Amino acid sequence: MPNRFCAICGKVISDADPHFGMCYDCYLKEKPLFDLPKRFSLNICIDCGSYSKKEVWIEPRDNELFPTINEAIHRFLLKNYLKKSNIEFSITFDEKSYIFSSKDLLNNLDIVVNGKMKENTNLKYQETINVNLNYLLCKNCSNIRGGTYYISIIQLRVKDETQFDLIDKALNEINKYVEKLFEKDQKHYISKIEDQKFGVDLYLSSNELMNYIIKLLRVKYYFLIKRTKKLIGRDIQKGKNLYRLKTLIKFLPIQKNDIVIIENEDFLIEKITKNKVFLRNRKNSKLIKNYSYFFNEKILKKKI
Ligand SMILES: [Zn+2]
Numbered sequence: 001m002p003n004r005f006c007a008i009c010g011k012v013i014s015d016a017d018p019h020f021g022m023c024y025d026c027y028l029k030e031k032p033l034f035d036l037p038k039r040f041s042l043n044i045c046i047d048c049g050s051y052s053k054k055e056v057w058i059e060p061r062d063n064e065l066f067p068t069i070n071e072a073i074h075r076f077l078l079k080n081y082l083k084k085s086n087i088e089f090s091i092t093f094d095e096k097s098y099i100f101s102s103k104d105l106l107n108n109l110d111i112v113v114n115g116k117m118k119e120n121t122n123l124k125y126q127e128t129i130n131v132n133l134n135y136l137l138c139k140n141c142s143n144i145r146g147g148t149y150y151i152s153i154i155q156l157r158v159k160d161e162t163q164f165d166l167i168d169k170a171l172n173e174i175n176k177y178v179e180k181l182f183e184k185d186q187k188h189y190i191s192k193i194e195d196q197k198f199g200v201d202l203y204l205s206s207n208e209l210m211n212y213i214i215k216l217l218r219v220k221y222y223f224l225i226k227r228t229k230k231l232i233g234r235d236i237q238k239g240k241n242l243y244r245l246k247t248l249i250k251f252l253p254i255q256k257n258d259i260v261i262i263e264n265e266d267f268l269i270e271k272i273t274k275n276k277v278f279l280r281n282r283k284n285s286k287l288i289k290n291y292s293y294f295f296n297e298k299i300l301k302k303k304i
């Protein structure tokens, strides 16, 4: 039989290669067996070992860390592929990537997901996922530990679902920060994270923690902030009222270099400061708006 060649790279194709005029390498580049996110964030309860992606905590079958990660990856990332059951998966942990916290908790690692087609095991594919582990307290354990369930609340909100990534990113940073703080002082922790339609509510163990988190967010993000307090009782010993503090954080729905349409005119977002947004149109005239403008008015963002 005369040699056949890969249409893409020119390599000689063997009989074992798929019959698409391509070698396996090129075939898989065209059409990977699966597609997984590059990064994945998992919450682990520091007391009981339950895990969660968002607010629902799941008790793992095996209470060791690695089987728990394995179970979580299968449940959260591979579920749709497993339903079709045409790919066989295996997960390996890249020991060299392990990053530990000062308390010897594994914080971050790379896992390699290997998959092969069940009916044609020559078709193999692998992807590496960077897994971030956040150690928190699950609902139960925080109840058990705290006694006081929560003291303050931070509400993180975006304007619409196109900004959900922002919530994920901010939440990740908050988790990392709070975990570090918790290692130093166990008074500060997030006792509950509750999903809301356009964001999340964080139930916090202390008022200081609320302020620390606001400070943390101010470094990187632009938002409107609204603080409220609600009388929840009276501390008789100290002779003063007790309040529950709540902070609403509304992330600005635009960022620098976005182009927005205001009254049929294109404006470039030139600069964002602590409370103002500077825009410029094509005729080079300038416009300065408050943050609240972008929440109250219907602003169209141009996709670039
Ligand atoms: Zn090829």
Ligand SMILES: [Zn+2]
Binding pocket: 045, 046, 047, 048, 049, 050, 137, 138, 139, 140, 141, 142
């Ligand atoms: Zn727990």
